[in-house]
Amino acid sequence: MSRREVPAREPVRLRRTGRERHLELWTEAAGDPPPVYGERWREFDGHAFRSFEPGRSKLAAALVRDWQGGVPASGERWLYLGAASGTTASHVADLVGPTGRVYALEKSPRPFARLLRLSDRWPNLLPILSDARSPESYFDLVPAVDGVYVDIAQADQVDIARRNAEVYLSHPGAPLVLALKTASMGRSRPPAAFLEQAESELERGFELDTSVRLDPFHRAHYLIGGRARPALFREETGAVLRPPPGRSPGRRRR
Ligand code: SAM
Numbered sequence: 001m002s003r004r005e006v007p008a009r010e011p012v013r014l015r016r017t018g019r020e021r022h023l024e025l026w027t028e029a030a031g032d033p034p035p036v037y038g039e040r041w042r043e044f045d046g047h048a049f050r051s052f053e054p055g056r057s058k059l060a061a062a063l064v065r066d067w068q069g070g071v072p073a074s075g076e077r078w079l080y081l082g083a084a085s086g087t088t089a090s091h092v093a094d095l096v097g098p099t100g101r102v103y104a105l106e107k108s109p110r111p112f113a114r115l116l117r118l119s120d121r122w123p124n125l126l127p128i129l130s131d132a133r134s135p136e137s138y139f140d141l142v143p144a145v146d147g148v149y150v151d152i153a154q155a156d157q158v159d160i161a162r163r164n165a166e167v168y169l170s171h172p173g174a175p176l177v178l179a180l181k182t183a184s185m186g187r188s189r190p191p192a193a194f195l196e197q198a199e200s201e202l203e204r205g206f207e208l209d210t211s212v213r214l215d216p217f218h219r220a221h222y223l224i225g226g227r228a229r230p231a232l233f234r235e236e237t238g239a240v241l242r243p244p245p246g247r248s249p250g251r252r253r254r
Contacts, residue, residue, distance in 0.1 A: 013074055013095050014052075014063075015044055023064050025052035027094035031122035036090045050094065054217045057088040058151060058179040061217035069209040069225020070147050070175025075099045077145040079168050081132040081160065082106065082152035085114035086125065092149060093125040100124055103142045107131045132160050135167045144170035151179035155186075158198045162205055165228060172230040176206055179214075180222045191220040198224060205232035 015026040026042070026049035033041060033048075040051040054061040063071070072078050072095040083089040083104035093102045104119075105128045106112045115127045130138045132152055145168050150161040157180065165176045182194035191213075199208055206226025214221040 013097055014071070015049060025054070025060050025063055026050065027052050027091045028097070030094045030097055030124055031090065031118075036118060037085075037087045050091070052091050057091060058214055058218050058221055058223055059088055059091065059149070059177070061214045062212045062223035065212045065214075066210070067212050067223060067225070069212075069223065070177050070227070072096050072100070072102075072147060072149070076147060077101045077143065078103070078147045078149055079142055079145045079164065080104045081148070081150045081164060083111075083115055083127065084108075085111040086118040086122075088149075088151065089115070089125060090118060090122055093122050096124060098124055101126060103128060103138075103145065105130050105132055105138065132164060135164050142168060144168060145174075146170060147175045147177065149177045149179075153179075153181040153184045155184050157181065157184060158201045162202060162232075165205070166232055169228050169232070172228050172233065174228050176202075176224075176226050176228065178202075178224040179218075180211075180224055182220045182222070191222070195222050195224070198222075202226055205229055 013028045017024045029048040029050050035041060037056060039053055042049055052060040054064050072092045074097045076096045077100060078092055078096060080089050080092055080102050083106045089102055089104045096102060102125050104115060104125055106115055107130060112127060112129045119125045119127050128138055128141050148165045148169060150157065152160060161176060161178045180195060180198050182191040185194045195211060202208060207229055209225040211222045211224045214223060
């Protein structure tokens with residue numbers, strides 16, 4: 001492709017400033033001030049950016065490390081499980097930008113109320129009060145998505161992540177990103193043993209990236225990333241819940 005044929009670049013929604021230990025991340029705000037959780041705001045090239053804090057977000061902590069997994073990109077639709085009051089979900093919404101969508105699921109009413117208020121200022125963040133253990137309960141609200149992000153800190157977090165990815169990821173190759181809280185799986189074994197267990201549960205359905213340990217930002221947590229294998233979409237992988245036939249092909253597949 002000649003230089004002249006290179007398509008116009010999407011706006012850069014993620015910026016890095018500083019180096020190594022002083023690396024800072026910034027996402028281009030898809031919403032309006034004030035800050036969501038006390039993060040700093042500044043301008044780059046006339047656009048408002050928000051500091052993306054590794055101490056507050058597992059995705060940011062992985063990005064300042066050597067994260068090779070999926071990162072939400074401009075125009076994409078992501079399903080976010082465990083959005084709480086929107087700290088990381090607002091940055092995911094920044095990354096997908098005004099033409100993307102974040103379907104932000106939270107089951108606890110109190111953080112959900114704050115998430116709902118936040119969505120008034122972040123129009124591409126769509127809060128859903130629901131339980132991620134019942135993916136069928138939000139069929140009518142969530143279309144097929146480009147990526148699934150999971151941060152729910154539950155003993156069955158891996159199973160919940162896999163089942164939602166089976167139902168909602170739009171195609172083989174689409175990314176799953178899972179913030180694994182090993183303490184939720186027990187304290188009888190070292191964190192690395194729980195990571196190994198999680199990876200072995202996921203590897204049949206996903207081509208896994210190298211997981212990143214998030215200490216000291218998030219104690220005994222890992223970020224696990226993988227791309228859906230075609231096998232994930234075949235019925236024989238398990239009791240996959242899918243939307244009723246007849247509605248699914250037109251609505252859920254591209
Ligand atoms: N992702 C958030 C962030 O980075 O800003 C923090 C999430 S916090 C660690 C985990 C959240 O998952 C809690 O708000 C909790 O209520 C929610 N959660 C736990 N189990 C859930 C489930 N089954 N369905 C939906 N949300 C769940």
